[in-house]
Amino acid sequence: MPIPQFTLSQRFFFDAAHTLRREIESDASRRIHGHTYHAEVAVRGPLDPATGMVIDLGLLRERLRAVRVQLDHHLLDEVPGLGIPTLENLCLFISRALSDLRPQPSRVRVWRDALGDECLLELAAA
Template sequence: MQLTISQRFYFDAAHTLQREIETASSRRIHGHTYHAEVSVTGPRDPVNGMVLDLGFLRQRLSMVREQLDHHLLDEVPGLGTPTLENLCAFIAAQLGDVRPSVSKVRVWRDALGDACTIDAF
Protein backbone atom coordinates (compact mmCIF):
# COMPACT_ATOMS: atom_id res chain seq x y z
CA MET A 1 0.00 0.00 0.00
CA GLN A 2 1.35 3.41 -1.00
CA LEU A 3 0.55 6.44 1.13
CA THR A 4 1.25 10.12 0.44
CA ILE A 5 2.25 12.63 3.10
CA SER A 6 2.75 16.32 2.46
CA GLN A 7 4.01 19.45 4.14
CA ARG A 8 3.41 23.10 3.21
CA PHE A 9 5.51 26.19 3.71
CA TYR A 10 5.49 29.76 2.46
CA PHE A 11 8.04 32.39 1.67
CA ASP A 12 8.05 36.05 0.73
CA ALA A 13 10.42 37.04 -2.04
CA ALA A 14 11.05 39.64 -4.71
CA HIS A 15 12.01 39.19 -8.35
CA THR A 16 11.98 40.69 -11.80
CA LEU A 17 10.84 38.99 -14.96
CA GLN A 18 11.55 39.75 -18.60
CA ARG A 19 8.41 38.92 -20.57
CA GLU A 20 6.41 40.04 -23.56
CA ILE A 21 3.15 40.80 -21.73
CA GLU A 22 2.62 42.87 -18.58
CA THR A 23 6.17 44.08 -19.19
CA ALA A 24 6.31 47.28 -17.13
CA SER A 25 5.19 45.73 -13.85
CA SER A 26 7.16 42.51 -14.40
CA ARG A 27 10.49 44.19 -15.12
CA ARG A 28 10.39 46.27 -11.93
CA ILE A 29 11.47 44.58 -8.72
CA HIS A 30 8.28 43.35 -7.09
CA GLY A 31 7.37 40.71 -4.56
CA HIS A 32 4.93 37.95 -3.78
CA THR A 33 3.98 35.60 -1.01
CA TYR A 34 4.58 32.13 -2.40
CA HIS A 35 3.16 28.91 -0.99
CA ALA A 36 4.67 25.50 -1.62
CA GLU A 37 3.58 21.96 -0.85
CA VAL A 38 5.87 18.96 -1.07
CA SER A 39 4.50 15.40 -1.15
CA VAL A 40 6.27 12.10 -0.55
CA THR A 41 4.69 8.79 -1.57
CA GLY A 42 5.77 5.39 -0.37
CA PRO A 43 4.96 2.42 1.84
CA ARG A 44 4.61 2.66 5.61
CA ASP A 45 7.70 1.62 7.51
CA PRO A 46 6.75 -1.60 9.34
CA VAL A 47 8.50 -0.44 12.52
CA ASN A 48 7.27 3.14 12.95
CA GLY A 49 4.26 3.22 10.60
CA MET A 50 5.51 6.31 8.77
CA VAL A 51 6.19 6.92 5.09
CA LEU A 52 8.71 9.54 6.25
CA ASP A 53 9.02 11.32 9.55
CA LEU A 54 7.29 14.68 9.01
CA GLY A 55 9.80 16.24 11.40
CA PHE A 56 12.57 15.32 8.96
CA LEU A 57 10.59 16.73 6.03
CA ARG A 58 9.89 19.97 7.93
CA GLN A 59 13.61 20.27 8.72
CA ARG A 60 14.56 19.89 5.05
CA LEU A 61 11.86 22.32 3.93
CA SER A 62 13.13 24.86 6.45
CA MET A 63 16.53 24.67 4.75
CA VAL A 64 14.92 25.23 1.34
CA ARG A 65 12.83 28.11 2.71
CA GLU A 66 15.95 29.83 4.06
CA GLN A 67 17.33 29.97 0.51
CA LEU A 68 14.19 31.70 -0.80
CA ASP A 69 12.51 33.69 1.98
CA HIS A 70 13.15 37.44 1.81
CA HIS A 71 15.61 37.05 -1.05
CA LEU A 72 15.75 38.52 -4.52
CA LEU A 73 14.96 35.36 -6.49
CA ASP A 74 16.97 36.63 -9.47
CA GLU A 75 20.09 36.07 -7.32
CA VAL A 76 19.36 32.61 -5.87
CA PRO A 77 22.07 30.22 -7.13
CA GLY A 78 20.64 27.38 -9.19
CA LEU A 79 17.15 28.85 -9.58
CA GLY A 80 17.47 30.47 -12.98
CA THR A 81 14.70 32.75 -14.19
CA PRO A 82 12.35 33.15 -11.20
CA THR A 83 9.22 31.54 -12.65
CA LEU A 84 6.78 29.25 -10.86
CA GLU A 85 8.06 26.42 -13.04
CA ASN A 86 11.66 27.02 -12.00
CA LEU A 87 10.67 27.35 -8.35
CA CYS A 88 9.02 23.91 -8.51
CA ALA A 89 12.10 22.41 -10.15
CA PHE A 90 14.45 24.15 -7.68
CA ILE A 91 12.56 22.88 -4.63
CA ALA A 92 12.46 19.36 -6.09
CA ALA A 93 16.20 19.45 -6.78
CA GLN A 94 16.98 20.58 -3.23
CA LEU A 95 15.14 17.50 -1.96
CA GLY A 96 16.60 15.04 -4.46
CA ASP A 97 18.14 12.83 -1.78
CA VAL A 98 14.99 12.43 0.34
CA ARG A 99 13.84 8.79 0.55
CA PRO A 100 11.21 7.82 -0.31
CA SER A 101 11.51 10.30 -3.15
CA VAL A 102 9.45 13.45 -3.41
CA SER A 103 6.43 12.65 -5.59
CA LYS A 104 4.99 16.13 -6.09
CA VAL A 105 5.89 19.77 -5.65
CA ARG A 106 3.33 22.54 -6.01
CA VAL A 107 4.08 26.27 -5.84
CA TRP A 108 1.37 28.91 -5.95
CA ARG A 109 0.53 32.55 -5.29
CA ASP A 110 -2.90 32.92 -3.69
CA ALA A 111 -3.17 36.63 -4.45
CA LEU A 112 -2.91 36.04 -8.20
CA GLY A 113 -4.38 32.55 -8.49
CA ASP A 114 -1.25 31.23 -10.24
CA ALA A 115 0.17 27.75 -9.63
CA CYS A 116 2.58 25.17 -10.99
CA THR A 117 2.88 21.48 -10.10
CA ILE A 118 5.52 18.87 -10.81
CA ASP A 119 4.24 15.29 -10.41
CA ALA A 120 6.20 12.06 -9.96
CA PHE A 121 9.64 12.94 -11.15
Protein backbone atom coordinates in the same frame (compact mmCIF):
# COMPACT_ATOMS: atom_id res chain seq x y z
CA MET B 1 -2.69 -8.07 -1.86
CA PRO B 2 -0.95 -4.92 -3.14
CA ILE B 3 1.22 -2.95 -0.72
CA PRO B 4 -0.65 0.19 0.36
CA GLN B 5 0.96 3.45 -0.80
CA PHE B 6 0.58 6.58 1.30
CA THR B 7 1.05 10.20 0.26
CA LEU B 8 2.23 12.66 2.91
CA SER B 9 2.69 16.36 2.32
CA GLN B 10 4.00 19.43 4.08
CA ARG B 11 3.49 23.09 3.21
CA PHE B 12 5.51 26.24 3.74
CA PHE B 13 5.44 29.83 2.52
CA PHE B 14 7.98 32.49 1.72
CA ASP B 15 8.02 36.12 0.71
CA ALA B 16 10.37 37.06 -2.09
CA ALA B 17 10.99 39.60 -4.82
CA HIS B 18 11.95 39.08 -8.44
CA THR B 19 11.97 40.55 -11.91
CA LEU B 20 10.84 38.82 -15.07
CA ARG B 21 11.44 39.60 -18.73
CA ARG B 22 8.33 38.80 -20.74
CA GLU B 23 6.20 40.15 -23.56
CA ILE B 24 2.91 40.64 -21.69
CA GLU B 25 2.68 42.84 -18.57
CA SER B 26 6.30 43.68 -19.37
CA ASP B 27 6.68 47.02 -17.55
CA ALA B 28 5.44 45.74 -14.20
CA SER B 29 7.26 42.42 -14.56
CA ARG B 30 10.65 44.01 -15.28
CA ARG B 31 10.53 46.14 -12.14
CA ILE B 32 11.46 44.48 -8.86
CA HIS B 33 8.25 43.32 -7.24
CA GLY B 34 7.32 40.74 -4.64
CA HIS B 35 4.89 37.99 -3.83
CA THR B 36 3.94 35.66 -1.02
CA TYR B 37 4.56 32.18 -2.38
CA HIS B 38 3.17 28.96 -0.96
CA ALA B 39 4.75 25.58 -1.58
CA GLU B 40 3.73 22.00 -0.87
CA VAL B 41 5.93 18.94 -1.14
CA ALA B 42 4.45 15.44 -1.20
CA VAL B 43 6.18 12.10 -0.81
CA ARG B 44 4.61 8.76 -1.65
CA GLY B 45 5.58 5.32 -0.49
CA PRO B 46 4.81 2.27 1.60
CA LEU B 47 4.61 2.23 5.37
CA ASP B 48 7.88 1.27 7.07
CA PRO B 49 6.86 -1.41 9.59
CA ALA B 50 9.75 -0.47 11.90
CA THR B 51 8.68 3.19 12.23
CA GLY B 52 5.02 3.17 11.23
CA MET B 53 5.80 6.03 8.83
CA VAL B 54 6.47 6.66 5.17
CA ILE B 55 8.75 9.51 6.22
CA ASP B 56 9.27 11.26 9.52
CA LEU B 57 7.36 14.53 9.06
CA GLY B 58 9.81 16.20 11.45
CA LEU B 59 12.60 15.40 8.99
CA LEU B 60 10.55 16.72 6.07
CA ARG B 61 9.78 19.95 7.98
CA GLU B 62 13.48 20.37 8.80
CA ARG B 63 14.47 19.98 5.15
CA LEU B 64 11.75 22.40 4.03
CA ARG B 65 12.98 24.98 6.56
CA ALA B 66 16.40 24.78 4.91
CA VAL B 67 14.84 25.36 1.47
CA ARG B 68 12.74 28.22 2.82
CA VAL B 69 15.83 29.97 4.21
CA GLN B 70 17.28 30.05 0.68
CA LEU B 71 14.15 31.74 -0.72
CA ASP B 72 12.47 33.79 2.00
CA HIS B 73 13.10 37.55 1.79
CA HIS B 74 15.54 37.13 -1.08
CA LEU B 75 15.68 38.50 -4.59
CA LEU B 76 14.93 35.32 -6.51
CA ASP B 77 16.95 36.55 -9.50
CA GLU B 78 20.06 36.07 -7.32
CA VAL B 79 19.31 32.65 -5.75
CA PRO B 80 22.05 30.24 -6.91
CA GLY B 81 20.66 27.34 -8.91
CA LEU B 82 17.16 28.78 -9.41
CA GLY B 83 17.53 30.26 -12.88
CA ILE B 84 14.75 32.47 -14.22
CA PRO B 85 12.42 33.02 -11.24
CA THR B 86 9.27 31.38 -12.60
CA LEU B 87 6.83 29.12 -10.76
CA GLU B 88 8.12 26.24 -12.87
CA ASN B 89 11.74 26.85 -11.85
CA LEU B 90 10.73 27.23 -8.20
CA CYS B 91 9.14 23.75 -8.36
CA LEU B 92 12.32 22.35 -9.90
CA PHE B 93 14.54 24.13 -7.38
CA ILE B 94 12.59 22.70 -4.44
CA SER B 95 12.50 19.18 -5.90
CA ARG B 96 16.25 19.23 -6.57
CA ALA B 97 16.98 20.45 -3.04
CA LEU B 98 15.10 17.39 -1.72
CA SER B 99 16.23 14.82 -4.27
CA ASP B 100 18.18 12.83 -1.66
CA LEU B 101 15.11 12.27 0.55
CA ARG B 102 13.78 8.73 0.81
CA PRO B 103 11.21 8.47 -0.46
CA GLN B 104 11.88 11.24 -2.95
CA PRO B 105 9.25 13.94 -3.52
CA SER B 106 6.44 12.76 -5.77
CA ARG B 107 4.87 16.18 -6.21
CA VAL B 108 5.91 19.80 -5.71
CA ARG B 109 3.37 22.58 -5.94
CA VAL B 110 4.06 26.33 -5.80
CA TRP B 111 1.32 28.93 -5.87
CA ARG B 112 0.50 32.58 -5.22
CA ASP B 113 -2.94 32.99 -3.65
CA ALA B 114 -3.16 36.72 -4.38
CA LEU B 115 -2.89 36.15 -8.14
CA GLY B 116 -4.47 32.72 -8.42
CA ASP B 117 -1.34 31.31 -10.09
CA GLU B 118 -0.21 27.74 -9.49
CA CYS B 119 2.35 25.27 -10.82
CA LEU B 120 2.34 21.55 -10.11
CA LEU B 121 5.38 19.36 -10.78
CA GLU B 122 4.60 15.65 -10.71
CA LEU B 123 7.67 13.47 -10.43
CA ALA B 124 8.03 9.87 -11.52
CA ALA B 125 8.70 7.28 -8.85
CA ALA B 126 12.41 6.60 -8.33
